[in-house]
Each structure stands twice: as C-alpha cells, then as structure tokens.
Amino acid sequence: MAVVEIDHLTKVYRGRAVVDDVSLAVESGEIFGLLGRNGAGKSTTVEAAIGLREPDGGRVRVFGLDPRRERARVQQAVGVQLQATHLHMSLTVTELIRMYRSFYHDGLDPGELIERLGLGTVRDSRYDQLSGGEGQRLSIALALVGRPRLAVLDELTTGLDSVARRSMWSLIEEMRADGITIVLVSHFMEEVERLCDRVAVLDAGKVVALDTPAGLVRQVSGVGGVSFRAHAPLDPSVLAGLPGVEDVLIDGDQVRVSGRGDLVTQVTTTLVRHAVPATDFRTTTATLDDAFLQLTGHELGEPEPTRDLS
Numbered sequence: 259m260a261v262v263e264i265d266h267l268t269k270v271y272r273g274r275a276v277v278d279d280v281s282l283a284v285e286s287g288e289i290f291g292l293l294g295r296n297g298a299g300k301s302t303t304v305e306a307a308i309g310l311r312e313p314d315g316g317r318v319r320v321f322g323l324d325p326r327r328e329r330a331r332v333q334q335a336v337g338v339q340l341q342a343t344h345l346h347m348s349l350t351v352t353e354l355i356r357m358y359r360s361f362y363h364d365g366l367d368p369g370e371l372i373e374r375l376g377l378g379t380v381r382d383s384r385y386d387q388l389s390g391g392e393g394q395r396l397s398i399a400l401a402l403v404g405r406p407r408l409a410v411l412d413e414l415t416t417g418l419d420s421v422a423r424r425s426m427w428s429l430i431e432e433m434r435a436d437g438i439t440i441v442l443v444s445h446f447m448e449e450v451e452r453l454c455d456r457v458a459v460l461d462a463g464k465v466v467a468l469d470t471p472a473g474l475v476r477q478v479s480g481v482g483g484v485s486f487r488a489h490a491p492l493d494p495s496v497l498a499g500l501p502g503v504e505d506v507l508i509d510g511d512q513v514r515v516s517g518r519g520d521l522v523t524q525v526t527t528t529l530v531r532h533a534v535p536a537t538d539f540r541t542t543t544a545t546l547d548d549a550f551l552q553l554t555g556h557e558l559g560e561p562e563p564t565r566d567l568s
C-alpha cells in the first residue's frame with residue numbers, strides 16, 4: 259500500500275484550478291520530490307494531501323486513511339514542516355519541542371532530538387533569536403518529535419546558505435535511513451537530484467512528469483551531445499541512423515552528434531566499425547535543468563522565501 263495516494267486531486271481558488279487533476283502515489287521508504295516554480299501548486303497539493311486543505315475534487319489517502327475525516331490518526335503518523343511556520347516567538351527551542359512532543363502518544367525524547375539536530379547551544383534561545391539554519395533545524399525537530407512514519411518537508415532549505423543546506427540534506431538522508439517516508443517540496447535541482455528517489459514535476463497545477471531524477475533527464479531530447487574530429491571521410495548517415503541520435507552536423511573534420519541515450523558508446527563503436535580514426539572527443543550531457551525547461555517550457559527560477567531567514 260502506498261503511504262500517500264492522491265487521485266485526481268483538484269483545488270480551485272477564485273475560479274482557477276491551482277491544483278488540477280493531480281494523481282500520484284508515494285511509496286513507503288522513499289523520498290518523493292515535488293518540483294516546480296513559484297505558484298505551481300506544490301504546497302497546495304501537499305497541504306491537501308495531509309488534510310490541511312479541503313479538496314474540491316478527487317481523493318486523498320494517507321496510510322489508507324482519509325486525512326480530513328480521520329485527522330487525529332493521520333496526525334499521529336505524520337510530521338509536517340510547512341513553509342510558513344508561525345511558531346510562538348516567546349518560547350524557547352526546548353519549550354517548543356516539548357510542547358510539540360505533548361501532542362503525540364509516542365515520540366522522541368526532546369533532549370536527544372536537540373542534541374541530534376545540533377541545537378544544544380541554542381536550547382534556551384527563543385525562536386525569534388535563531389539564525390535561518392537554526393530555525394530550519396528547529397522546524398525539522400518539530401516535524402520529527404512525534405516519531406512520524408511520514409514527514410512532509412516544504413521548502414526546507416530555501417534561504418539557507420550552501421553549508422547549511424548540505425547539512426540539512428545529510429539530516430534528510432538520516433531520516434530516510436531511519437525508515438521515514440519523506441515528501442520533499444523543493445525549488446532546488448541539486449537537492450532533488452541528490453535526495454529524491456522519484457520526482458513529480460508540477461506546472462500550473464498539473465503533474466507534467468513523474469520519474470526518477472535520472473529518468474526525467476532521459477526523457478529530454480536534443481540536449482545531450484558528443485563532438486569529435488574525424489580523420490577520414492565519414493558518411494553522416496551511419497551516425498544519423500543510430501538509435502537516439504537526432505542530429506549530425508559535419509563541418510570539415512569537426513563532427514557533432516546530438517540526441518539522447520548513451521551516444522558516446524554508440525558513436526565510438528560505429529567509428530571503429532567504419533575504420534574512421536577520431537580524436538578530441540567532447541561530450542555534453544542533459545541536466546535536470548534541461549529536463550525541467552523542456553517539460554514545462556520555462557526555467558525553474560529562484561525561490562521566493564516566505565519567511566525572513568536572515
């Protein structure tokens with residue numbers, strides 16, 4: 259059974275479907291990414307999935323439960339770190355973690371969690387005194403304190419510098435190693451590429467692709483390429499006929515082949531077979547950025563932090 263099942267989910271605001279017939283399933287133990295630019299519908303999708311927003315159409319199940327009708331049971335199994343976290347500014351790190359711990363029947367020891375998340379030095383600091391990275395660590399602590407089987411992390415690393423971001427990634431990998439299923443809303447290609455087992459690309463409320471990061475890259479065409487110098491006459495049709503090859507350009511001894519798949523192996527094998535010596539091989543490979551651009555028609559763009567993390 260999938261941990262999260264979303265079937266034909268629709269959410270309409272002011273006559274506009276901001277989530278438009280979205281279907282996806284998150285499997286147990288995976289890190290599932292939702293990738294899309296600002297306003298694509300990522301937060302609305304996850305918030306509807308965990309019962310925080312009422313769907314206008316479709317069906318959502320978490321561990322087989324209806325997250326709105328069986329809210330209390332779902333809440334016990336799910337840890338949530340949302341983008342706009344409004345925490346009590348006047349409470350300290352320890353007080354906040356203890357308060358959240360009290361919401362759950364079974365949970366982690368607050369002291370151990372504070373140590374594990376490197377919050378020991380700020381345990382008595384108030385939320386509004388924390389740096390961006392410490393605030394994000396605290397929000398993870400609050401998501402984890404109830405010992406969830408599913409964690410929903412929304413734009414966890416937006417606004418963090420690259421060191422803090424990498425340390426967050428290690429934490430997320432530890433969570434996965436502990437058997438927690440993770441839904442990760444992200445704006446960062448590198449993050450998705452490193453962490454996610456599968457990714458749904460959302461654009462204008464629709465899932466435009468759902469695959470592994472590598473699978474998404476394989477879906478795009480025309481951006482991978484191999485170029486070389488040929489030292490004997492070469493009939494372009496022998497390369498153009500190879501599977502995955504989309505274009506062959508020959509300019510003097512310079513040859514450029516573009517397409518998808520493992521072009522290097524195919525091209526070198528073909529050159530050997532036709533006894534064409536070649537040198538100066540260069541390759542360009544497609545990236546997840548290329549895939550996103552091709553799938554959605556636009557760049558991912560910069561995230562806009564919704565919380566002041568300075």
Ligand SMILES: Nc1ncnc2c1ncn2[C@@H]1O[C@H](COP(=O)(O)OP(=O)(O)OP(=O)(O)O)[C@@H](O)[C@H]1O
Pocket residue numbers: 271272276294295296297298299300301302303341562
């Ligand atoms: N309560 C609401 N009332 C009206 N419109 C809303 C509401 N919540 C979200 N929207 C709109 O729905 C669209 C999708 O928003 P959502 O927050 O799900 O996008 P997102 O992909 O998470 O974007 P971001 O990366 O900026 O967080 C946006 O155009 C947003 O303005």
